[in-house]
Amino acid sequence: MVPINAQDKKTTAKDDRRRISLPAILGRLLPFVMQAMPWFFLLCVVVAIVHGMSYGLITLVSQHFFDAVTQAVAGKTAVHIAVWLGIGLGAVNIGSQVLNGVHNFMGNTFLKKMSGYLTVRMNAKASRLDPVAYETPALLDDINKADEGMTNSLFMLFTVMNLFVFYVPYFLFMGFYLYQLKPLLAISLLLVFVPVAASQLIRSVVFARLEDKAAPIRREFEYYERCIGDRDYFKETRLLGAFGFFRELYRTSLVLLNRQTWTAESRTGLLEIAMRLLTLAGYVGVLYLLFDALLKGEISIGAFSAVFASIDMMFGIMKEIVSDHFGSISRNLGTVRNFIRFLDMPERGGRELAVDAGGGIVLAGARFRYPGAGTDALSGVDLEVEPGETIAIVGENGAGKTTLVKLLTGLYLPTEGSVRIGGVDTRDVSAPALYRGISGVLQKYQRYKLSLRDNVAISGRTDGDEPDSRDDDRLELAARKAELDAGSPVFPTGWETMLSREFDGVDLSGGQWQRVAIARGFYRAHELVVLDEPTAAIDPVEETRLYRQFAEIARGKTSIIVTHRLGSARIADRIVVVEEGRLAAIGTHEELLQAGGKYAEMYRAQAQWYGRDEEEDGSPEQEFQVLVDK
Ligand SMILES: Nc1ncnc2c1ncn2[C@@H]1O[C@H](COP(=O)(O)OP(=O)(O)O)[C@@H](O)[C@H]1O
Numbered sequence: 001m002v003p004i005n006a007q008d009k010k011t012t013a014k015d016d017r018r019r020i021s022l023p024a025i026l027g028r029l030l031p032f033v034m035q036a037m038p039w040f041f042l043l044c045v046v047v048a049i050v051h052g053m054s055y056g057l058i059t060l061v062s063q064h065f066f067d068a069v070t071q072a073v074a075g076k077t078a079v080h081i082a083v084w085l086g087i088g089l090g091a092v093n094i095g096s097q098v099l100n101g102v103h104n105f106m107g108n109t110f111l112k113k114m115s116g117y118l119t120v121r122m123n124a125k126a127s128r129l130d131p132v133a134y135e136t137p138a139l140l141d142d143i144n145k146a147d148e149g150m151t152n153s154l155f156m157l158f159t160v161m162n163l164f165v166f167y168v169p170y171f172l173f174m175g176f177y178l179y180q181l182k183p184l185l186a187i188s189l190l191l192v193f194v195p196v197a198a199s200q201l202i203r204s205v206v207f208a209r210l211e212d213k214a215a216p217i218r219r220e221f222e223y224y225e226r227c228i229g230d231r232d233y234f235k236e237t238r239l240l241g242a243f244g245f246f247r248e249l250y251r252t253s254l255v256l257l258n259r260q261t262w263t264a265e266s267r268t269g270l271l272e273i274a275m276r277l278l279t280l281a282g283y284v285g286v287l288y289l290l291f292d293a294l295l296k297g298e299i300s301i302g303a304f305s306a307v308f309a310s311i312d313m314m315f316g317i318m319k320e321i322v323s324d325h326f327g328s329i330s331r332n333l334g335t336v337r338n339f340i341r342f343l344d345m346p347e348r349g350g351r352e353l354a355v356d357a358g359g360g361i362v363l364a365g366a367r368f369r370y371p372g373a374g375t376d377a378l379s380g381v382d383l384e385v386e387p388g389e390t391i392a393i394v395g396e397n398g399a400g401k402t403t404l405v406k407l408l409t410g411l412y413l414p415t416e417g418s419v420r421i422g423g424v425d426t427r428d429v430s431a432p433a434l435y436r437g438i439s440g441v442l443q444k445y446q447r448y449k450l451s452l453r454d455n456v457a458i459s460g461r462t463d464g465d466e467p468d469s470r471d472d473d474r475l476e477l478a479a480r481k482a483e484l485d486a487g488s489p490v491f492p493t494g495w496e497t498m499l500s501r502e503f504d505g506v507d508l509s510g511g512q513w514q515r516v517a518i519a520r521g522f523y524r525a526h527e528l529v530v531l532d533e534p535t536a537a538i539d540p541v542e543e544t545r546l547y548r549q550f551a552e553i554a555r556g557k558t559s560i561i562v563t564h565r566l567g568s569a570r571i572a573d574r575i576v577v578v579e580e581g582r583l584a585a586i587g588t589h590e591e592l593l594q595a596g597g598k599y600a601e602m603y604r605a606q607a608q609w610y611g612r613d614e615e616e617d618g619s620p621e622q623e624f625q626v627l628v629d630k
């Protein structure tokens, strides 16, 4: 119901997010797999093990085949033994290829199925997020990159699984095999690969650090990019002649980003070259050992040939593990961490209580501070909104009106003190249960790229229900209340008009959009309704008319209107004046005028906005008076 626009926040907060270790990540992911597709996963494991062993088997059968061939050539055994072993070797090779295909196919299926499953989980999670999380700049990365991290996390999980159930069995097999040939052979092989693995580990550490350092710069960089090219920014940026300005900022952050990447690359690059040379030396060493053993008669010609043929394969597989798999794991660790952090983000808890949203609101000692902010946006707020009362919240820009609305509707929980809606503490109740009876139009409402009908009827949904967008009477009523005319030429196809040029629809003016947003707020069934200055693009007299109409409709329902234009505030039963995060005064229009102070000062300054009025209607001031007296 309450759209939040979190796109334009720039970061100043420190990146103090916790690091999550690889085992912790896997421990977090495995339960999902076990829930989504346990049997398939186990089958993958079995196939991987058999696949890994089949490569080892090739070496073993090769040895016997080569031995049989040399013996047959020397006339020591019958030729048909060598032939049968040759056929066996072919069979094992083919079997291994088939397993390879099955293994790959299962991997792809696993990734596809799991990513569908996790997407659903992510959407569910997003809907449970505590909205205040969106106010923390560092967490925005986690939210925005969670999608990328989800895909990468599945790759990572599959890769790690293969390391354990495919590569490890293969190397264990080969290790035993080499060990029984000549112990030194097995040990030297393992030692050769250690430097490569070490270099890759160091690389991953360097890049993880880089990722942490680069994230804020990248966020800035992407923002400047938007300022230059994005549709929403383009016009103003051009009008201001600010392209050069943003291009310069863009360039500077790009240079910074590249420099950091380059430093990390050059450092790890040198390291890698050194390690590769070491590996090569090891390779030559193993060949030497092999020759030595053969010449001394410690191993047969068949064993020599089989091992010789498999050395390349082992090196290939090791490189694949170290460069590709370790590499991709370390590269993706950053985004995967984003995904896990997203999954761990604070959720609004609370129980499924029945809340009478129209049953009044009580704030006691409420204080609120935005995450990462240095000062309180609101403090020491004590306020009682009676059931059925209309309250106006007035105050200057930045006084804390919107923040107060977020507390009054339970969208945000107070940092200290309490907010009770219909007698229920907003901390105790789940967000969906709380919002069931609340409707509102926030200052930063959304312009959905949907039809006019859907733009309004979208608010009619109560979680899980289909929107009852075919309820035309209700739509018309909401539109009338918001002074929105679906029959006007602005909407060529009436309710079905698409409100986006991107989708072959129309663009609306700011004032028209505001009426759409207001109609959306009215369409939703509610006991408590809030309007937080959705009327900035409508002139003061129009706004007053709209709010006056609103008050008539809202009669009997608890309602809160926010405005910095006092002509509209007069329709309220009581007016709350907010000044620098505190409640400066509460009372009726007359009481507040008499008391002097901020309200009287603002009222005098704004009197000219409402000076002349349509004669036939009588002055709006008289009309307000009638309303208030009723
Ligand atoms: N996300 C945020 N993080 C930190 N401070 C914020 C944030 N949003 C608003 N504020 C601060 O809280 C104060 C009150 O803001 P707000 O409630 O939007 O005022 P109003 O609606 O009266 O114009 C302002 O000083 C503003 O700078």
Ligand SMILES: [Mg+2]
Pocket: 401, 402, 403, 443, 533
């Ligand atoms: Mg505001």
